[in-house]
Amino acid sequence: MPKLRFSGFAEKWNKKRLDSFLERVSNPVDVIKEQEYTQIGIRSHGKGIFHKEPINGLGLGNKRVFWVEPNAFVVNIVFAWERAIAVTTEAEKGMIASHRFPMYLPKNNLSNVHFLRYLFVTDKGQSYLELASPGGAGRNKTLGQSNFAELKIDLPSLEEQTKIASFLSAVDEKISQFTQKHELLSQYKQGMVQKLFSQQIRFKADDGSEFGEWDQSELKEVAQINPKVKKLPENFIYIDLESVEKGLLLLEKNITLSEAPSRAQRLLSKGDVLFQMVRPYQQNNYYFNLDGQYVASTGYAQIRTELNSKFIYYALHEKSFLDEVMNRCTGTSYPAINSSDLSTIEIGIPCLEEQTKIANFLSAIDQKIEVVAQQIEQAKQWKKGLLQQMFV
Structure with a gap:
């Protein structure tokens, strides 16, 4: 019995074979070479369906595809073990699915496909999907459709x-x-x-008066870039490039100086701004305002100013500034700017x-x-x- 139930329900959940309450639906597409088709994809971890870019029949080649059945339970047999399941909607009507995405409708009025969608994203549901996906090592586990049909599921x-x-x-x-x-x-x-x-x-x-004109200054004229550090503390919290996302510190790593990576060099003070120098278009910058000993990676430029440091932090997110940063970057897969080039970019200062x-x-x-x-x-x-x- 589940720990949490709605009032009015006390009956025991019964084990039923999956093929007793779900039946597979299969409507093959007679592909026309000149016609455009939209295929569906299924995200892992129960995150739903997405629509691929349209493709014509010629582009599909000999691929076996099927018309999507609305309001059906659908599973990606390649990543079922990773909870790649969903329920189709009317929005997918007229779209197509690969043979790797079998679809199922309720059978004998015994099941609700939305209930099953929630069931299969639970830990127990994932264990069912893994049980029906034997074989290969690592990520190479394909759902056996006969194994899936034979699963015995607890159903209310x-x-x-x-x-x-x-x-x-x-x-x-x-x-x-x-x-x-x-x-x-x-x-x-x-x-x-x-x-x-x-x-x-x-x-x-x-007092209601207008503010004056803004000055244009290079960043190095209004801030210290990577201030020198005489000595790092013996213990500190390390901030690397994976620690920050969109201005939020998501991960704190307590480490000792002896185990710290060589990139742990930026000893932080309140009001410091960290600017992501690798792939700066991600804008995973950070305004530091915490108590304690924190050291950041040299993957960041550390910016310290006597001006309003929060203003400087926001200025680094303005489009024209970011455009200048990207123009000075080197590399394609991982574009990066160095501190020297960053320091010469101009910003407006009121x-x-x-x-x-x-x-x-x-x-x-x-x-x-x-x-x-x-x-x-x-x-x-x-x-x-x-x-x-x-x-x-």
């Missing part, structure tokens, strides 16, 4: 399946709403960065009061973005707990 009544699926769908919808809000706030922030640093939008002084107003305004947006990011993470963790408790 159709009514309880539907109740569980509807509830979890509502949780997913909430996560989707939070995610959309996060995206909109991020887009708004990026738009405001462009407008503020291009001076399309200007703040006024507290008076300190206007710097502060810009920094405070953008920081307030960042705080809102962070709150929504936390809501997304909390909702995902809640859903994870539900999945563990609502299934046998």
Whole structure:
């Protein structure tokens, strides 16, 4: 019995062979060479369906393809063990799927495909998929469709399946709403960065007067780049290029000086800005404002300024600055800029009061973005707990 059940349901979950409640549907496509087709793909970890770029029949060659059946349970037999499962929708009607993506519809009114989608992303569900995917080492495990059909799955009544699926769908919808809000706030922030640093939008002084003209200065004229360090501490938290994503410190590594990599050279002080020098277009830069001993990798340029350091941090994300960075980069797969070239890029510098107003305004947006990011993470963790408790 699951640990968490809706009231009104007390019946035992019964083991049923999968082919007793799901039946395979197969509608082959008679491919026409001149016609365009859109194929579906299935992401691992239950992350759903995506649509590939259209391709004509000639491009499909001799590939066996099938019309997508809407509202069907579908599995990628190559990555089933990695939870590459989904449910098709009306949006996929008229699209095609490879023979590697068998589709199934409910049989004998015993199953709800959305319930099964949630079931197969649980740890128990993954164990079922692994059981039906014998053979090869590593990632080379193909789902045996006869093995899949013979799986014995614990199922509640159709009514309880539907109740569980509807509830979890509502949780997913909430996560989707939070995610959309996060995206909109991020887009708004990026738009405001462009407008503020291009001076399309200007703040006024507290007394209502206009601020003066901005100066143009090379970065090295308003900041120290990679300030010298006499000695590193014996113990510190190391920040490497994998530690930061979109301004957030995601990973802290406590290490000793003796085990530290040679790139651990940037001893940080509050207000320092870290600029990602490898693949800078990712904009995984970081504003440091933490207590304790932190050392960053030489993969970052360390920027220290007497100006408003948060203003400098945001200035490094403005499009014209990033364009100048990319123009100075070398390498193709991993474009990188060196500190010397970075230091010669010009940025606009207003008076300190206007710097502060810009920094405070953008920081307030960042705080809102962070709150929504936390809501997304909390909702995902809640859903994870539900999945563990609502299934046998």
